[in-house]
Amino acid sequence: MSKSNPVVIAVGGNSLISEKEKVTVEDQYEAIRGTVRHVADVIEAGRQVCVTHGNGPQVGFILRRSEIARKVAGMHPVPLASCVADTQGAIGWQIQQALSNELRRRGLGATHRGMAVSVVTQVLVDVDDPGFVDPDKFVGEVYQEADLPVLREEYPHWVLKPDRGRGWRRVVPSPKPLEIVELPVIRSLLEQGFNVVAVGGGGVPVVRGDDGELRGVAAVIDKDLATGLLATTLGADLLVVSTSVPKVSLNYGTPDQTDLADVTAQEMRTYLAQGHFPPGSMGPKIAAAIDFLAKGGKEVIITCPDNLKNALESGGGTRITP
Incomplete structure (x- = not known):
């Protein structure tokens, strides 16, 4: 084989x-x-x-x-x-x-x-990962302040934080992946x-x-x-990230939106540092793409599912190379 x-x-x-x-x-x-x-x-x-x-x-x-x-x-x-x-x-x-x-x-x-x-x-993951010290990934239900005493009694190990004015939610660590066991x-x-x-x-x-x-x-x-x-x-050699948009954009959702076609990892690193890709949406995808290319990958394509064939055959989507 x-x-x-x-x-x-x-x-x-x-x-x-x-x-x-x-x-x-x-x-x-x-x-x-x-x-x-x-x-x-x-x-x-x-x-x-x-x-x-x-x-x-x-x-x-x-x-x-x-x-x-x-x-x-x-x-x-x-x-x-x-x-x-x-x-x-x-x-x-x-x-x-x-x-x-x-x-x-x-x-x-x-x-x-x-x-x-x-x-x-x-x-x-590493039990000493910094994510375990200050968890910040929201999961589960939204609770009101009146619910907190009961929750803290029933689940003393939970960490609860306010979520953008919506109420209180449980937060958990998001540690860095180290090894795929299987x-x-x-x-x-x-x-x-x-x-x-x-x-x-x-x-x-x-x-x-x-x-x-x-x-x-x-x-x-x-x-x-x-x-x-x-x-x-x-x-x-190739990592494809399927998302909701056909291309990655700078200034997304504004009159100055600019779609990206062929870009380098260094260019994307600069755009990421400039804050173009929010942590809760496109940011992790770009960070993963940069890391993959830095470790020997040859190409990353980011596009929506129905544009996948076009991206692979005709150069559609956003293509990131080392």
Whole structure:
């Protein structure tokens, strides 16, 4: 078996929800079916893919259900690491099913190349990461100040902070991803010819104890940084970041908006420092792209799903090179 060099494609969690009113599991699957048609174009053109995905809204739904069950029925809360694992399994299954079905319709289903498989993936983080000292990633419900005494009594380990005038919310660490635990499995599946879905939602965050055992921690790993780490460790040449816009822009949403086509990592580093890419949206994608290219990657494409084929074949989207 030869060493695989797949195209690593990151699909955002919000892009799995086509409209704010369409948030059911069935709605999500229909959105995924639309997205994987563009991924299938890449496979049909002769490339193998490794797909990652976001899970922010989906984890929020699980946390909300857990909170309602706690209030109404006295049920136990769902640990955050379990929420990430749950969404990896559910979204990964939907992507692998939809992609395999699409490849079968195109006559590619008779070989490994026409199959997709998902891997629930753990990602190692450092227990001494600065993110654990001052957590800042908002998750879950919005609470009012009157709720705080009860919450602090029931969940003394929670950290609660005000969220832009909306109320109070739980915050958790967002540590840097260090190692993809199931990397040998992912690599083996790729070498056998499968298309793989992995590192969903940035991976289940785990730390390694002094005894060598892994344990999950209440944290959220940035999915773009984890995807960049996956692409680097797989030795991929190309990283594709699927987002809601066809191109990255400077001065986005203003009369001075300028779309970017072919740019260098140094140019993007400058734009990032100038504040063009907010931390909560495009910033992590640009940071992951720069890091991937610095570690040997040859190209990053950022574009929307329906522009993916055009971006790969005709130079569409934003293309970042070293």
